[in-house]
Amino acid sequence: MSTAITSIDIDRGIGDFFYELTPSRDAGVGLTEATIDYITDVKGEPDWIRDFRKNAYRVFNNKPLPTHWAGDELKEIDFDKIRYYLASGEAPKRTWDEVPDQIKKTFERLGIPESERKFLAGVEAQFDSEAVYSNIKKAVSDQGVVFMGSTDGLKERPDLFRKWFGKVIPTGDNKFSALNSAVFSGGSFIYVPPGVKVKHPLQAYFRINAENFGQFERTLIIADEGSEVMYMEGCTAPKFTTATLHSAVVELVALPGAKIQYVTVQNWAPNVFNLVTKRGLAMEGSEIKWIDCNIGSRLTMKYPGVILKGRKARGEVISIALAGDGQHQDTGAKMVHAADETTSNIVSKSISVGKGRATYRGLVHVPKHLKGCKNNTECDALLINSTSRTDTYPAITVRGTGNSTQHEASVSQISAEQIFYMQQRGLSEGQAMSLAVNGFVNDLVRQFPMEYSVELKRLIDLEMEGSVG
Amino acid sequence: MSSIAIRDLKVSIDATEIIRGLDLEFHKGEVHAIMGPNGSGKSTLAKVMAGHPDYEVTGGDILLDGESILDLEPEERSRKGLFLAFQYPIEIPGVSNANFLRAALQARLPEGEELDAVEFYERLYQKMDTLEIRREFTSRSVNEGFSGGEKKRNEILQMAMLEPSYAVLDETDSGLDVDALRVVANGVNKLRSPKIGILLITHYQRLLNYIVPDFVHVMYEGRIVRSGDKELALELDSQGYDSLRPVETV
Numbered sequence: 001m002s003t004a005i006t007s008i009d010i011d012r013g014i015g016d017f018f019y020e021l022t023p024s025r026d027a028g029v030g031l032t033e034a035t036i037d038y039i040t041d042v043k044g045e046p047d048w049i050r051d052f053r054k055n056a057y058r059v060f061n062n063k064p065l066p067t068h069w070a071g072d073e074l075k076e077i078d079f080d081k082i083r084y085y086l087a088s089g090e091a092p093k094r095t096w097d098e099v100p101d102q103i104k105k106t107f108e109r110l111g112i113p114e115s116e117r118k119f120l121a122g123v124e125a126q127f128d129s130e131a132v133y134s135n136i137k138k139a140v141s142d143q144g145v146v147f148m149g150s151t152d153g154l155k156e157r158p159d160l161f162r163k164w165f166g167k168v169i170p171t172g173d174n175k176f177s178a179l180n181s182a183v184f185s186g187g188s189f190i191y192v193p194p195g196v197k198v199k200h201p202l203q204a205y206f207r208i209n210a211e212n213f214g215q216f217e218r219t220l221i222i223a224d225e226g227s228e229v230m231y232m233e234g235c236t237a238p239k240f241t242t243a244t245l246h247s248a249v250v251e252l253v254a255l256p257g258a259k260i261q262y263v264t265v266q267n268w269a270p271n272v273f274n275l276v277t278k279r280g281l282a283m284e285g286s287e288i289k290w291i292d293c294n295i296g297s298r299l300t301m302k303y304p305g306v307i308l309k310g311r312k313a314r315g316e317v318i319s320i321a322l323a324g325d326g327q328h329q330d331t332g333a334k335m336v337h338a339a340d341e342t343t344s345n346i347v348s349k350s351i352s353v354g355k356g357r358a359t360y361r362g363l364v365h366v367p368k369h370l371k372g373c374k375n376n377t378e379c380d381a382l383l384i385n386s387t388s389r390t391d392t393y394p395a396i397t398v399r400g401t402g403n404s405t406q407h408e409a410s411v412s413q414i415s416a417e418q419i420f421y422m423q424q425r426g427l428s429e430g431q432a433m434s435l436a437v438n439g440f441v442n443d444l445v446r447q448f449p450m451e452y453s454v455e456l457k458r459l460i461d462l463e464m465e466g467s468v469g
Numbered sequence: 470m471s472s473i474a475i476r477d478l479k480v481s482i483d484a485t486e487i488i489r490g491l492d493l494e495f496h497k498g499e500v501h502a503i504m505g506p507n508g509s510g511k512s513t514l515a516k517v518m519a520g521h522p523d524y525e526v527t528g529g530d531i532l533l534d535g536e537s538i539l540d541l542e543p544e545e546r547s548r549k550g551l552f553l554a555f556q557y558p559i560e561i562p563g564v565s566n567a568n569f570l571r572a573a574l575q576a577r578l579p580e581g582e583e584l585d586a587v588e589f590y591e592r593l594y595q596k597m598d599t600l601e602i603r604r605e606f607t608s609r610s611v612n613e614g615f616s617g618g619e620k621k622r623n624e625i626l627q628m629a630m631l632e633p634s635y636a637v638l639d640e641t642d643s644g645l646d647v648d649a650l651r652v653v654a655n656g657v658n659k660l661r662s663p664k665i666g667i668l669l670i671t672h673y674q675r676l677l678n679y680i681v682p683d684f685v686h687v688m689y690e691g692r693i694v695r696s697g698d699k700e701l702a703l704e705l706d707s708q709g710y711d712s713l714r715p716v717e718t719v
Binding site: 415416417418420421422423424425426427428429431435436438439440441442443 | 519520521522542543544546547548552553555558559560561562563564568569572573574576577610627631
């Protein structure tokens with residue numbers, strides 16, 4: 001029998017295709033002030049955004065790459081060879097029939113229109129820099145829910161947009177939030193009025209079709225008092241020979257008593273640098289939950305966070321990362337407690353396959369003057385091969401006498417005896433591996449909406465089937 | 470032809486020979502017991518039959534219904550109808566018993582065919598009742614946090630669900646109290662039929678009071694040194710394994 005588990009040949013069948021298209025709006029290669037003027041002009045944005053972008057561009061230029069802690073892989077990104085804006089110049093369509101044929105075909109292959117019919121309250125489909133389709137079900141918009149692209153949001157609802165935009169994640173938070181702030185395009189703007197509970201999820205799908213391209217969507221979700229909303233995002237790109245950059249900024253604002261759940265299933269091609277900043281601001285009695293799954297990309301750096309600003313606010317990060325050969329999933333969570341009786345929960349599971357590397361970085365901060373704060377952190381890593389790697393960097397600062405924290409971490413492996421046992425019952429080595437890996441993440445997968453958990457299980461199966469020689 | 474036939478089998482691990490020319494045949498419809506002292510190679514025999522990768526077969530053959538299985542992967546042997554009840558059943562965290570059994574049964578179906586879930590649960594519950602296993606068991610992870618008795622019962626449940634043609638039960642009685650032993654033995658007895666050949670591996674005669682074998686073999690230093698009927702087990706019990714030490718020629 002073949003005991004050696006060799007390197008994996010990742011099946012990217014789902015997202016690995018593209019169409020030859022010539023976008024009529026193209027900011028060219030490289031990043032200068034002219035690039036920013038081009039983007040602002042094409043999008044017809046107000047001057048305050050032009051100024052915001054240019055300021056961000058300066059911040060971006062002045063900030064070094066965080067190689068001192070994040071590793072040298074970032075140096076592989078050549079900012080001068082990236083195209084920062086590509087679009088057709090057309091407004092997003094309200095029906096799939098109006099969407100240009102090849103783009104429509106792309107999303108049909110990814111199953112988006114079908115999911116929309118089945119269980120979504122609204123969908124926004126972004127193709128390179130702009131949304132090509134954006135629709136919200138009438139029953140939902142009748143409740144006053146706003147769901148549109150970021151450009152439309154800043155133009156149509158400046159009152160709401162300007163109040164929170166860039167407030168949860170300041171431009172200078174990190175080099176990539178500055179880059180996003182300079183060249184952002186696409187992403188969603190959502191506003192849920194007080195007391196409105198959106199029953200079905202709103203979904204955005206981010207698709208990269210072009211080579212040498214950077215996608216910089218910007219999402220702002222505001223859940224007003226006592227409202228509830230679930231947002232899901234999916235993403236894929238074809239595998240090109242050159243690196244692709246995806247660098248989003250996502251800001252969430254949960255006003256008192258509101259609940260926001262943000263679900264991500266990231267399945268980028270293995271040459272995508274996925275460097276995303278995600279953070280939520282949780283007011284009194286509100287709840288923000290990030291449910292995050294990272295399967296693809298060359299390097300993902302993503303640490304969804306919650307600033308627990310109001311009393312009894314609750315933050316949660318549930319994350320699964322699968323690092324295949326040649327991949328590095330550098331993920332984690334940030335919980336900043338800034339009010340009494342706030343609670344946070346972090347559960348992270350990672351799987352490293354072949355020469356894959358998974359890193360957990362967690363930051364939990366509870367200052368001395370607070371009372372009754374609680375944090376729970378669990379991070380478990382599963383190593384499939386002897387060449388697989390995992391690192392854990394928890395930074396937990398809990399001060400004061402009335403606060404508590406609990407931290408558990410584990411590293412495990414699937415043993416040869418487990419595989420043999422399952423084989424003896426009739427499973428192939430690949431099936432056995434897959435079952436064991438699914439078992440490892442099972443309790444977290446169940447937290448995903450049903451439609452996603454099925455998809456997740458299928459993706460894990462695909463990865464694991466390929467992981468044995 | 471409906472048998473497992475082991476012919477002059479020689480097995481080593483890390484260059485140490487453990488099985489040294491073993492011959493044994495058991496047919497469908499028969500229950501055979503192999504007894505022997507610790508270190509005689511009983512458990513090695515069970516693992517080699519199932520295709521454990523750590524052992525090297527250096528000579529001889531194992532035939533299942535007349536065909537050699539030595540070149541087959543463990544899962545192929547399983548799908549041909551060979552079942553091994555493990556002495557130490559393995560834990561698989563996060564995988565429920567129901568899902569594990571479904572996956573094992575699904576793996577036996579031709580490509581594109583789906584296991585009927587309703588029929589599966591009907592059968593599962595029926596077998597669980599026989600083995601006095603509570604319903605909540607289906608959603609617990611495979612063997613995780615199970616008592617010794619629960620683990621052994623689970624092995625017999627898997628055997629009942631997979632309906633093998635040949636089953637090797639490795640020290641199924643070890644670690645069981647009398648009540649648990651009775652339940653497990655009762656489960657095995659219910660599975661006895663002309664369609665299945667069973668090989669019991671045990672250190673103690675006690676199990677054979679509950680599952681009465683048709684034949685008893687004694688294994689010693691990697692070989693079968695005596696064969697007989699169930700009386701042989703009683704004889705061993707009263708006289709001990711030392712009495713079997715081959716008489717040295719003067």
